[in-house]
Amino acid sequence: MTESRAGDLFQPGDLVNNTYRIEAILGRGGTSDVYRARSEISGRLAALKVLKAEFSSNDDYLVLLTREEEIRDIRHDAVVRYSENNRTADGHVYLVMDYVDGPGLDQKLNEGPMPADQIMTVCKRVCEGLEAAHARNIVHRDLSPDNIILRDGDPAQAVIIDFGIAKDTNPGAETIVGGEFAGKYAYAAPEQLSGKTDQRTDIYSLGALLLANFRGKRADAGRNLLEVVENKKIPLDTDGVPEPLKSILDKMAAPNPDDRYQTATEVLRALATARTGVPSTPPASEDDATVIIPKSKTPEPELAMATPEQSDGSKSPAQAPQSSPATTTEPQKSRGGLVAGVGVLALAGVGVGGYFGGLFDGFLGPQYPAVSPYTLVADKREGLPPRVVGFVPSETARDAMTGEITSQGGDVDLTLASGDIADNWGSAVNDVISSAMNLDEWRLVVDGNDAKLTGQTTDQALHTELEQLYSAGLPAGLQGTAEIELEPLFLSADEIRPILSGLADCGPLNLVDAPTTGYGLETPIQVSGTLASQDSLIGLDTALSALAGPRPIDLEQVSLLNPTLCLIENFLPSAPASDISIAFFNGEQDDAPNPTGDFIVGQNPVIDVDLPADVQDGFLSVSVLDVSGNVFHLLPNVTRQENDVISLRDGETGPMSVRVAYSIPESQQNGGIAFKVDDSTLGKSKVIVLRSDNQLFNTLRPTTESAAGYAEALREQDRNVATQILSLDSRILTTLEK
Structure with a gap:
């Protein structure tokens, strides 16, 4: 079970919409968190997937959550069941699903x-x-x-x-x-x-x-x-x-x-x-050929038989691209009663064959399988070629769209089909696609005669032109609207920070050297900080890319930490960094400097805290948050209790170094704490230096304690108004196998 945090949207005991009593948080993701809750009405346990605040007003994410709800139509015990989407009074959107009790x-x-x-x-x-x-x-x-x-x-x-x-x-x-x-x-x-x-x-x-x-x-x-x-x-x-x-x-x-x-x-x-x-x-029916009966001139209903094999991803004639109507095998049953006589059957065969072979196209025109819903989607996303996929009613419409899309190196997947659409549907759709091609980014979704064009551009003239073109709606034959946004040339840092705040799961995420005028179209958005996992990093990249458009995303300065470090990160006091620095040395190499902070199995890390000349007072608390889940207190501890800066300086007034982790020979001689890397604690640890105006804790912490115990102590300290944290500085120490 995941531990609750102060920043979580819901806390255990909260009542959501007067129905669901929150019991615990089950997990956190890039765009949503999942809670275990119990219905106050039925007593049934449920899982609530809650969209994070910064996404609750974003239509794209709402569509995504709605689509997840629609998967409730899948009724199988091996698929989690969804029930409903809802929104709290203060605007938070959540999805209710079955709670599945058991290990993942x-x-x-x-x-x-x-x-x-x-x-x-x-x-x-x-x-x-x-x-x-x-x-x-x-x-x-x-x-x-x-x-x-x-x-x-x-x-x-x-x-x-x-x-x-x-x-x-x-x-x-x-x-x-x-x-x-x-x-x-x-x-x-x-x-x-x-x-x-x-x-x-x-x-x-x-x-x-x-x-x-x-x-x-x-x-x-x-x-x-x-x-x-x-x-x-x-x-x-x-x-x-x-x-x-x-x-x-x-x-x-x-x-x-x-x-x-x-x-x-x-x-x-x-x-x-x-x-x-x-x-x-396999069932015998899986060997049956697909049979599609063409639309009759009379209002007799269409008849289609599809083999179960189509569920494996192969396309039926209604899905597969084709330049001529599908060829069929002889149906197992006629559309009416049995007809006696081989000659009659043969004549019927010629008629059907002639129909599908196109012999009568001169009289009737090409006939294509009917589909419903009749859909088409075309789009172009920033930095990618355009594409179109869906159904078209004629070769003329198909060829026109193909030429438009491929002229810009795009992809085409169009299927000839008939449907309940306007006579000029093909030309209307192609006109919309043609008008959108110069937009930086656009998307056209067509369902029957209903259509919607969305897009964005930084070109004021183009935006005005399209606004005028579609002021009365889409071309005749299509019902819908065009929504073209004028994208600003600069993206402000204030628009980005809510995303960083919402996705931070291991301490704060910060913008690096954010330009005061905002980010131009080619200005990289650089982020620094720490995250709990690779999945969190992917989620951050996805969310920023959705906002940033063509602007490059630089996450090189975002470090991935382990769960222990992230737990502590959420309880560390809010304090500015200072000029206090942390230096590493190799104890087994006569204290040779180790600027990378990487140590391999068998090496002896030595740690110094470097104080600048202007740090003359206060108290230092130095701890190592170990990858194994332990916290080692280097200063103060039971063997070295004095940690006030005046005592540590002992009369020195300029820059000086305070050794907090010793080489093994020094430790054997002076009794200070020393470490040696073994293969049980490989990964990233964090050295933290807190400077406060009074003692950080009321009592001396043990030399070693659990991360949870230290987190609780930090929480208690946060309520201590008598002590002020003056600065917080840290550095990662990485232990490697080789």
Whole structure:
């Protein structure tokens, strides 16, 4: 269970909308937090996913949360159930879903390897849930150990959660956040790095996370994006995995999507064969050919038969790009009663064949399969070529849109289809696309005759031109509006800071050298500070990119810390940095300077606190927040209790150094604290120097204590108005294996 923080939107005991009593916070994410709550009306436990304050008025994020709610239509025990979206009186939006009690696979991963039979059980259960989601064209896109919970700890009751970046695979659908890439690098399929996803993406991610849980070791995709891209080209290492699990994982996580199982159903068949030794036989109907009956001149309803195989991602004639109508096999049943006589059947065959072969096009015009809803999406995002995907009613409309989009190097995926649309639909849509091409960023969404164009530009003249063009609405044949924003040339720092504040989960995030006039279109937005995880860093990058437009994002000065350090970061007093500095030396090398602060196993870190000449009074408190979850108090402690600056200076008035961690020989001679790096405490630790006007704590802290104990002491100190924190300075010390 995650610990509550003072900055959390809801605290245990809060009553949300007079219905849900908050019991605990379950987790924090880049755009939302999840709480466990109990209905005061029914007593039922629920999970509340609450959109962070800075996103509650952002339509894109509201659409995203609404889409997640709509996944409630998936009714399967292996998929978490959603119930409703709601908003509190003060504007906070939240989503109510089932509370699933049990450990996540991320917790199981921390506990060590899982047996192969349990892995196969989880695989079967999750694939059953994916099968239900994929049947509704929903792809999760972010399967990872923390998104699968074992209800009551039972692998056979695994539940998929967090469809927050799920993607509808219908033409034009995409996510709001992270449209080009979603998913954690370690478990993401290779094609996700270039923004491509389908149900095979989920199959890869499931295979990757199951392999990690089998080994009891987190997947390591690489230290930077370049390494990630290269590593994703290589098959996952399944050496040592027993059969048949090995062969199944190899095929699930093949780098090339075409080499994987194409559907969750195929994985289930492989699992069934592995368990029984008997190949699973698909239903006979899966071998039936697709039959599409053309629209009659009479008001007789359309008739379409689709094979179950279309659920594996292959396109039906209504989906596949085509320049001529689909070819059909002979239907199993006629549209009316049985007709006796081979000659009549043969004549009917010629008629149908002639219809689909286009013999009658001169009389009737080309006929294309009818679809509903009739959708098309075209867009161009900053720095990317335009694209269009969806349905068009004629080759003329298709060719015009193709020429417009490809003229700027864009991508086209258009399908010829008929539908309930205006006669001039194609030309109207193409006119809108043509008018939008000079915008910096734009998006056109068409559903039948309803359409909406949104976009932005920094060109005042272009903005005025389009405002006038669409002042009365979209062209005849389309019903809707155009909303074109005039993007300012400069983005102010005040617009960015709320995002930094909302996503900070490990101490403050700050803008580096923020320009007073604001950030120009090519001015990089540099951020410094600390975050708790790689996922937090990705979330920050995503949120800033959405706001910044073409402006570069520089997060090189953002450090990733461990949970212990982040816990303390949230309780550290608010105080300015000073000219007090921290210096590292190698004790085993006669105190040779170590400017990097990196120490390998076997080395002896020596630490000095350097005081500038103007620091002549006050009290110093120096502690090391260790990666293992412990806090070591270097000054004061039971062996060295004097920590007032006057005593430490002992008459010296200029700049001076105060040694707080000694070399081993010095420690043996003088009794001071000394460290030696071993392989049990590898990672990042933090040295903190607090200067206060009085003693920081009322009682002397033990030399070593837990991070939680130290955090509680800091919380108590914060209420002590008699002591003022004058400055807070820190530095990271990293311990490495080699």
